[in-house]
Amino acid sequence: MSRRKKSFPCGHKGYGQICHRCAHEQTIWEEKKQQKNAWEETFTQDPIDLRPFPKNVVLKARQILQGLANQQDYREFHGKRLRHDRFVISIPVTRHYRLICRDHGNFLTPEAVISHEDYNVCKPGR
Numbered sequence: 001m002s003r004r005k006k007s008f009p010c011g012h013k014g015y016g017q018i019c020h021r022c023a024h025e026q027t028i029w030e031e032k033k034q035q036k037n038a039w040e041e042t043f044t045q046d047p048i049d050l051r052p053f054p055k056n057v058v059l060k061a062r063q064i065l066q067g068l069a070n071q072q073d074y075r076e077f078h079g080k081r082l083r084h085d086r087f088v089i090s091i092p093v094t095r096h097y098r099l100i101c102r103d104h105g106n107f108l109t110p111e112a113v114i115s116h117e118d119y120n121v122c123k124p125g126r
Contacts (some may be wrong), residue, residue: 048110053097061093061113068108074101090119 008019043051047065050058064077079091079101089108091099098119101108 048112050113053113057094057097057113061097061099064091064093064099065110068101068110074108 003015005013005015007013008022010019010022012019012021014020043049046062050061053061067077068074074089074091077091079089079099081103082088082090087103089101089103091101093099093113096116097113098116099113100111100119102111
């Protein structure tokens, strides 16, 4: 006696009680959702909002912020003081993004990560 393929509600055909293709896709979807939730939870620890930026910018900005928290000098990250306001420091995160910090004498306070286009158009700190 030959076996007949069963039509599942999803439209796939196969043998067994469940559609294994859809079950596999469901597990992959759940894993991706867990990874996304874990990534979103990491933003709660950041001193500034890094959510709208790409992943490589976020990782590099976190590395710089961690170095600044450990009392590393901003010049180690190629940071420069702005000409119009010497208390504002610009640290390049990537080629297109800058971390803006304010100097308070013995420590730096990170204010924002901005794109290089925004950085060139309006001078931050004014």
